[in-house]
Amino acid sequence: METFWMFVKAFLIGGGICLIGQIIINFTHLTNGKILVLFLIAGAVLEGFGLYSKLIEFAGAGASIPISGFGCALVKGAVKSAHQEGVYGALKGGLAACATGISVAIVAGYLVAVLFRPRTKKK
Amino acid sequence: MGYYKNRTLTFDNSYIIEGYTVAGPKENDGRYKGFFDLALNDDMFGQNTFERAERKMFEHAIDGVIGKANLENGDVDAVLGGDLLNQNVSMSFSARNQHAGFLGLYNACATYAESLIVGSCLVSNGYENVVCVAGSHFSTAERQYRYPLELGVLRSPVTQWTATGVGATVLSNQSAVSVPKITRATIGRVVDYGIMDVNNMGAAMAPSACDTLVTFFRDTNACPEDYDVIYTGDLGKLGSDILLDLARQEGCDISSKQHDCGASLYWDEQQTYQGGSGAACSALVFNSVLLGRLRRGEYKKILLLGTGALMSPTTSFQGDSIPAITHLVEVCI
Amino acid sequence: MEKTYEITKDNYKSYVFEKMPKSSHWKNMIWAFIVGGVICTIGQAFIELYKLWFSVEDASVLASGTMVLIAAIFTGLGIYDNIGRFAGAGSTIPITGFSNAVVSPALEFRSEGYIYGVGAKMFLVAGPVIVNGVTISVIIALLTLLFGG
Numbered sequence: 001m002e003t004f005w006m007f008v009k010a011f012l013i014g015g016g017i018c019l020i021g022q023i024i025i026n027f028t029h030l031t032n033g034k035i036l037v038l039f040l041i042a043g044a045v046l047e048g049f050g051l052y053s054k055l056i057e058f059a060g061a062g063a064s065i066p067i068s069g070f071g072c073a074l075v076k077g078a079v080k081s082a083h084q085e086g087v088y089g090a091l092k093g094g095l096a097a098c099a100t101g102i103s104v105a106i107v108a109g110y111l112v113a114v115l116f117r118p119r120t121k122k123k
Numbered sequence: 124m125g126y127y128k129n130r131t132l133t134f135d136n137s138y139i140i141e142g143y144t145v146a147g148p149k150e151n152d153g154r155y156k157g158f159f160d161l162a163l164n165d166d167m168f169g170q171n172t173f174e175r176a177e178r179k180m181f182e183h184a185i186d187g188v189i190g191k192a193n194l195e196n197g198d199v200d201a202v203l204g205g206d207l208l209n210q211n212v213s214m215s216f217s218a219r220n221q222h223a224g225f226l227g228l229y230n231a232c233a234t235y236a237e238s239l240i241v242g243s244c245l246v247s248n249g250y251e252n253v254v255c256v257a258g259s260h261f262s263t264a265e266r267q268y269r270y271p272l273e274l275g276v277l278r279s280p281v282t283q284w285t286a287t288g289v290g291a292t293v294l295s296n297q298s299a300v301s302v303p304k305i306t307r308a309t310i311g312r313v314v315d316y317g318i319m320d321v322n323n324m325g326a327a328m329a330p331s332a333c334d335t336l337v338t339f340f341r342d343t344n345a346c347p348e349d350y351d352v353i354y355t356g357d358l359g360k361l362g363s364d365i366l367l368d369l370a371r372q373e374g375c376d377i378s379s380k381q382h383d384c385g386a387s388l389y390w391d392e393q394q395t396y397q398g399g400s401g402a403a404c405s406a407l408v409f410n411s412v413l414l415g416r417l418r419r420g421e422y423k424k425i426l427l428l429g430t431g432a433l434m435s436p437t438t439s440f441q442g443d444s445i446p447a448i449t450h451l452v453e454v455c456i
Numbered sequence: 457m458e459k460t461y462e463i464t465k466d467n468y469k470s471y472v473f474e475k476m477p478k479s480s481h482w483k484n485m486i487w488a489f490i491v492g493g494v495i496c497t498i499g500q501a502f503i504e505l506y507k508l509w510f511s512v513e514d515a516s517v518l519a520s521g522t523m524v525l526i527a528a529i530f531t532g533l534g535i536y537d538n539i540g541r542f543a544g545a546g547s548t549i550p551i552t553g554f555s556n557a558v559v560s561p562a563l564e565f566r567s568e569g570y571i572y573g574v575g576a577k578m579f580l581v582a583g584p585v586i587v588n589g590v591t592i593s594v595i596i597a598l599l600t601l602l603f604g605g
Contacts, residue, residue, distance in 0.1 A: 014496025275540015
């Protein structure tokens with residue numbers, strides 16, 4: 001039953017974050033890159049105050065899958081290793097925490113570029 | 124070329140001998156299905172990149188129109204025209220195979236009208252045959268001006284769809300039979316009303332279309348009633364509406380005469396929102412549809428206004444507004 | 457709608473704004489909510505799956521990686537852009553949108569070769585995310601060191 005509620009929370013919080021994004025797009029016509037950066041920074045700053053991790057505890061993937069979760073993971077990793085290793089840790093921790101996602105994206109991007117071709121849009 | 128007044132030129136012997144069009148698959152599914160000389164099933168056109176496909180479409184259109192006009196390659200004195208890519212590559216590369224002189228032109232989507240005006244000047248000064256050509260390709264333009272094809276983006280409702288196609292025309296300084304003629308033309312000036320939204324090119328171009336149209340009517344004392352139709356290039360539905368408002372304000376009501384090549388190219392179900400855009404719009408519609416109607420006598424006298432938005436991605440990123448240009452051509456039979 | 461005032465260069469922008477067709481705001485927002493929600497729910501399913509073998513934190517990282525991989529394949533198959541066409545932010549903001557932003561330029565610029573095409577252009581859209589993200593994470597970490605946060 002607890003698992004079921006996690007799914008419901010993931011759907012509602014994840015959907016809600018995207019909904020906020022869409023409202024911003026509708027009223028400001030921000031482009032894709034700007035929206036991604038905006039949410040990333042929002043997640044990073046919230047985590048700077050230790051807030052975003054609480055949202056992830058509550059909503060699981062609903063908060064960790066949106067790009068704001070990526071910003072949170074960067075800050076969380078950087079802050080954590082900064083406490084252990086000082087300035088060296090602050091430089092190391094962020095990317096280390098997100099290395100999996102970035103590496104998968106790069107390798108998958110490379111492979112997809114080798115295996116597929118872009119298609120013309122129909123609509 | 125007898126005389127001119129203000130920015131309007133008059134031509135006595137600029138005959139439109141033949142037109143030829145190559146259209147992409149989506150364009151041939153649109154309102155003018157079957158009107159095109161060559162319709163592609165696949166917009167790769169058997170090439171391995173979209174840029175090469177666009178180039179091949181240009182080569183086909185130039186060779187096609189020369190053949191259709193029963194000319195030899197050596198009969199053509201000049202090829203002129205352009206496309207939307209940086210450095211005008213599609214046009215320039217496809218001119219490699221021609222023995223004729225070559226002028227590369229760029230006025231964005233107004234290039235076709237520009238090429239007709241320059242071509243008319245050349246044949247008026249003794250050149251016998253000139254090929255005027257313009258075109259665009261959705262996938263190459265999308266990469267250069269917008270996003271990668273596979274990026275998932277929500278398109279704004281004011282966007283237009285870059286048409287895939289090339290249209291080519293042979294202009295000649297003489298004709299044995301009665302063919303449509305370019306009689307007058309107005310060279311436009313660059314007009315910028317400060318529109319920043321690159322999606323909304325219709326709104327950026329409408330003031331320039333109005334400026335050129337009104338200039339032409341003032342220079343010639345003509346009025347909209349003299350014409351069967353007035354075709355604008357690629358203002359789209361919104362841009363056309365704006366043009367009607369602007370023109371009415373200048374005291375000329377063209378609402379019953381005005382059509383837009385881009386807006387009429389596709390059916391609404393094809394979800395292009397405001398219709399087609401790109402250098403191909405006016406080149407395709409003029410050479411496939413309007414030329415035929417003129418020859419059959421359905422139209423006696425028409426105006427074609429090529430409209431172009433002269434921005435680049437760099438200027439847009441740097442926060443500059445969109446300047447626009449419109450050239451007008453009067454065609455009579 | 458008949459205009460009742462004179463259009464000039466100065467009021468042109470506001471005139472155009474009035475004239476513009478409005479996006480179907482509600483439809484966009486509902487789709488963004490549903491698609492975003494579904495993507496996160498799938499992510500949650502992977503977390504639950506990986507939790508059988510790994511810690512919660514590792515499971516979360518692996519789930520994100522899996523979603524990135526799936527989105528990359530969907531991009532290659534030409535499906536992701538069709539989802540984005542109606543889902544808007546719903547498919548942009550999840551980590552899958554980041555993946556789409558990395559893979560689509562790689563695919564697009566493959567015609568310019570693997571070094572200057574795929575290699576150089578891969579982060580054309582997503583580069584700002586990494587650049588801004590890393591910079592801000594280092595700044596925040598240094599600030600917490602300074603102020604003992």
